[in-house]
Amino acid sequence: MRCDQLSPVLRRPATHAGNVTLRVIAIDGPAASGKSSTAGLVARRLGWAHLDSGALYRAVTLAVLDNLREQGAGSGTSWPPQQIVALAEDLPVRLVLVDDIYRPEVAGVDVAQAIRSERVTQRVSAVAAIPEVRHWVNVQQREAVLSHPRGV
Helix, strand or coil, rough: HHHHHHHHHHHHCCCEECCCCECCCCCCCCCCCCHHHHHHHHHHHHHHHCCCHHHHHHHHHHHHHHHHCCCCCCCCCCCHHHHHHHHHHHEEEEEEEEECEEEEECCCCCCCCCHHCHHHHHHHHHHHCCHHHHHHHHHHHHHHCCCCEEEE
């Protein structure tokens, strides 16, 4: 969809969650196809804050690689899910709103560049496939968006 086609889409009813009106735009496509770049441009054009959902999965993966010893075959699923979630909570791994962009942080350090490393890219799919991690990330993203009136 082109930006000039967004206006009719945005006139559709929004989803309501309590006292907050949610607007969600989903952009799908293969890896490295420009989904995040497109989402950022659309959000900026609409005056909304942009949340890159993959960034939090990557930040959790970075935290795991930096803090947990490899167990088993090294597939990325060898870490107990509860240990991954506990690590993400304890460090913490979180999204911080800076200039209408949610930036990933690990232990208070901006990791927006570090999460794009080949090392993280090779393991993020395995970590993101863990149901407990997916649930934790979804909760964090929902809380981040609900805390900002223009989050998307």
